[in-house]
Amino acid sequence: MNYLFGRGSARWLPVLFLVPGMFFYFLVSLGPSLATTYFSFTDVTGILGIPVNWVGLKNYEEFLVLGTSARDNFVAIRNTFRFSFYVTVIQFALGLLLALLLNQKIRGANLFRVLFFLPVILGVTIQGLMWELFLYPLGGPMQQILGLFGLQSELLGGLPRQALNWVIVAQIWANVGITMVIFLAGLQTIPEELLEAAKIDGAGRWQSFRNVTWPLLTPSVNTNLILNIIGSLQAWQLMLVLIGYRPGALVLGYVVFAEGFGQTNRGLQQGFRQGYAAAASVVLFLVVLAIGLTTQYLLQRREQRLLG
């Protein structure tokens, strides 16, 4: 067997190169994750000087079955699934559509690529503020459009489902650029000859897309689906900026933040419940893990079937 770095002790050089990366991975990613799991079994507040007590499964019991706060947590889980489903499906479809359009030799394609990608480079706060202005219910642009039809709405400040829908729209707007770019990269790897051959064989646009482009886009499809699903399951920052703590409109990620930093409506000057928040984040992790692994498995099977 040939080794890039030679034989003998040099064989271990690649491993050595990995050490710094692994070190930082343990330091900033795996380490905190393991610590979070440990803290989920404690009553830690995050304040130095306060004893940390082992409480066993108490935080999980409270999160999953205690009183009616558990019901609210399941509403948050349901909202998380709903949010993730719509964001994934629409962002995926829109990103693909934009990529197909901008992959053609049309004037201004580069400009439009930049424009559609632009929101990605803005911070969440900036993204949120832009949507707040657009959806300002006292005469903002959206309200004026509604006014043309004699309608009035609180928009982000309205019913929880409606507020969540607007956050879905903002989330898609903010991230569709990434989906588009990944698809564009995938489209540009498809050999032109294959499409030309299909055309010569009499394939129309739809047949070319279905039988040539779509199968060859499989790696991009898989990447986008996984990124969209995991990203949207964990999303909560735009909700913080756009709708804040709103009973009925919470997602699981927001519950973790609100419980950990005393931002619920349980009382004024609430203590920080970081042990409980850690338990909520472990539940979120398990949800993401289960859906992520299932999706990954299904996508790999599909990839093997299509590409061998």
Place this chain on the structure above:
Amino acid sequence: MFRKSTLIVFLLLAALAIAACGGQPADAPPADAPPADAPPADEHVDEPGDHDAEAEPVTLRVLIHQHPPLVEYMETFNEQFEAAYPNVTVDMSVVNAADLPTVTQTRLTANDVDVIDMFGFANAAQPYMVDVVPPNWQTLIEAGLLMDLTGQPFLDNYYPEAIADAGSFNGKVYQINLGRVGYSGVFYNKDLFTEYGVEVPTTWSELVAACETFAAADIQCMTAGGADGWPIFVGAYGLIGSIYPDQAALVEGLWERTITWDSEKSIDMWQKMQIYAGDFLEPGASGLSHDAAPGRFASGAVAMLPMGTWNAAMIEDVDPDMNWGYFPFPGSENPADNQYMFGKYDMGWVVAENTPHPEEALAYLEMFSAPENYQAFIDAVEFIPTQPGITLDSNLGSELAPYLDNFRVGYEQYWVAPTGAGQWAVPWASFFQPFNEWDDPAALAAQAQADLEAGLQAVGK
């Protein structure tokens, strides 16, 4: 050769990275380190009378919340403090009020702050509350992160009851409270009231009639900073207060089940809250932030702004000539029930226990507490003073004067929900449409009580 040199370079880089990350072990002082009991190198230890430019430079880190009149005053005060203590530079951070607890905890834990403005330092968890999470300030004290101010001479400048009620815990003083505020009242546009012949309402029916009058004239009745959520709740505070005037007893009653959210009396409150949320507040109020609502009111677009007295200075900032008044929100049909002004002790100063500059931090509080400076602060932010001899010489002071004898601390200053209680177990008017999903007061009342009951049962009450 190439592979060997690559390996050597890599090992050198790795060693450097590990050395940079590792730093100095905490328990291994360098040979030339000062003794363990010596102050840190950058610490200035005050000697009497050394407040001059020659003294060791000190940066005093102050944390306050975003409130325009407060920030403006503090910038002026800091300049005065720096002039009095030339060696001190005040590094003031301003954060959103909602973020203040998080930033406070983070910076206290990191020993990155000296003087902090803290809210809600009023009522610790009560004995009848079982298995509740204590307020954040209580936890910070128990963690030893706040300085014991007991015996400091500047405490004598304040009313003893203000120190006792909103600054003390377990017999020690940890905060000087800087003023009270009322939040169960309504700002009203006197010119609009005069123009449309509306008298200041003293009963619920009169308030409804006033709003109908303004609606007929195509003028919005009320607004609130709904984008921040809580202003819609606070705006309806008078409704809770007029029905349950003893708010400490209300909280204890809810915990002991002698008062319920689905009683006939409470359902009356929920019904009025629905009218307040759906009919009184202008459409689109949910888009206004708390800081923007006073501007909306001062523009003359709405007749009333139900909000805390801290909005007075903000209204005057927008339109100093506006002719406005303030009356208690009349939640009851009996005027006698509507005479109370509910409110709270507002912000106060605490000092970090681990501050490297305790002398300067205490000097900061002492100078702030001097009557002439405190009067200037009250003039700026329009709090009800907690120092004797200081007066609220303003329009707000005149408007509040008739109600100060009936000042009472509000429900939310006492309330801590039992663990396991659901999210509807609080009397928030913002649960009603158009701001949330509820449109049936009786159904919401039942849900609120069910959520509370679930929590009480969960903690074994």
